[in-house]
Amino acid sequence: MTTPLAEEIARIHGTPAVVIDLDKVEANIARLQAACDAAGVANRPHIKTHKSPELARQQIAAGARGITCQKLGEAEIMADGGIDDILISYNLLGEQKLGRLGHLQRRVRVIATADNPVTIAGLPQAAEIAGRDLEVVVECDSGRKRAGVETPGEAVALAKMIAGSKGLSFAGFLMYPPEDGWEATQVFLDTANAGLRDAGLEARIVSTGGSPNIPNIGKLKGATEHRAGTSIFNDRMQIAAGVAGIEDCALTVYATVVSRAGPERGILDSGSKTLTSDSGGLDGHGLILEYPLAKIAKFAEEHGFLDLSGSNERPEVGEIVRIVPNHVCVVVNMVDKLVTVRGDRLVGELPVAARGRLT
Numbered sequence: 001m002t003t004p005l006a007e008e009i010a011r012i013h014g015t016p017a018v019v020i021d022l023d024k025v026e027a028n029i030a031r032l033q034a035a036c037d038a039a040g041v042a043n044r045p046h047i048k049t050h051k052s053p054e055l056a057r058q059q060i061a062a063g064a065r066g067i068t069c070q071k072l073g074e075a076e077i078m079a080d081g082g083i084d085d086i087l088i089s090y091n092l093l094g095e096q097k098l099g100r101l102g103h104l105q106r107r108v109r110v111i112a113t114a115d116n117p118v119t120i121a122g123l124p125q126a127a128e129i130a131g132r133d134l135e136v137v138v139e140c141d142s143g144r145k146r147a148g149v150e151t152p153g154e155a156v157a158l159a160k161m162i163a164g165s166k167g168l169s170f171a172g173f174l175m176y177p178p179e180d181g182w183e184a185t186q187v188f189l190d191t192a193n194a195g196l197r198d199a200g201l202e203a204r205i206v207s208t209g210g211s212p213n214i215p216n217i218g219k220l221k222g223a224t225e226h227r228a229g230t231s232i233f234n235d236r237m238q239i240a241a242g243v244a245g246i247e248d249c250a251l252t253v254y255a256t257v258v259s260r261a262g263p264e265r266g267i268l269d270s271g272s273k274t275l276t277s278d279s280g281g282l283d284g285h286g287l288i289l290e291y292p293l294a295k296i297a298k299f300a301e302e303h304g305f306l307d308l309s310g311s312n313e314r315p316e317v318g319e320i321v322r323i324v325p326n327h328v329c330v331v332v333n334m335v336d337k338l339v340t341v342r343g344d345r346l347v348g349e350l351p352v353a354a355r356g357r358l359t
Contacts, residue, residue, distance in 0.1 A: 039218025053081020073357025102129025127167030
């Protein structure tokens with residue numbers, strides 16, 4: 001049954017609407033900060049999930065040291081919003097980006113990331129534009145097989161290259177351990193630190209990451225900070241990882257049932273352009289809170305195909321339902337605004353200021 005709040009949201013904003021409960025957002029911010037504080041590790045949340053300077057300011061007000069951005073464009077938006085301590089956890093290449101990085105560094109503290117000599121060779125250009133040294137961390141892979149050097153020896157070699165480059169300052173290591181790979185990560189870090197000591201260098205920053213790794217915060221001896229992004233909203237992937245419950249999911253998509261052409265099927269007005277085709281390896285494309293046994297089985301761009309065969313309770317045409325998405329980060333990046341509520345009260349809206357900042 002459609003709730004009065006859903007009717008109000010549909011009347012003012014229409015559906016599909018991406019809605020966040022500010023009470024839950026604030027609780028999630030506080031929970032992450034408490035986990036970092038308890039472990040004696042600084043909190044440097046990743047803004048890739050919410051893309052909002054306002055929410056980043058709330059995270060800093062709650063105790064975060066600074067923020068993490070994946071892309072330079074996100075960092076520029078955050079600096080415009082008053083954030084002045086930004087780690088960019090991505091290789092930045094090319095004259096255009098290096099020029100922007102230099103101008104950004106003039107305004108705020110920026111920590112750059114590199115995992116190869118080509119990236120490092122370009123970074124002095126940004127430091128020259130900024131007129132001050134640029135801090136650089138070396139990204140290390142300890143098992144996830146994404147970005148990052150694969151051996152401690154490579155990490156130390158890059159640290160030496162950074163330290164020997166005009167305008168650059170070696171700051172430390174950036175890591176994203178697999179959830180079951182923290183022992184291997186410890187061996188990697190200990191070996192790399194020994195190599196640094198032999199070279200007369202020190203890792204002032206050892207940054208770990210991931211919302212699924214929140215239970216592991218503090219397990220890496222020598223870690224100084226942690227980067228978690230999705231935990232501010234949570235989603236089905238975080239529930240599946242065992243680090244959040246339904247009650248912790250602050251973002252839902254309000255969608256309308258627009259067709260019931262057959263008894264065991266239906267159509268939502270939310271397709272791949274709203275809920276995303278990134279399944280996260282889960283069954284179906286979102287959890288419908290009012291009908292948890294129904295399945296969003298597949299998508300067209302503007303159609304969510306409902307499989308109602310497993311649900312005795314079935315929605316009617318015109319009913320508005322709430323969906324917890326599989327992967328919330330991608331959902332946020334597809335809308336210009338988030339509708340804000342507190343419990344069953346509509347509050348307003350929040351711009352997704354860094355939406356689409358892919359460069």
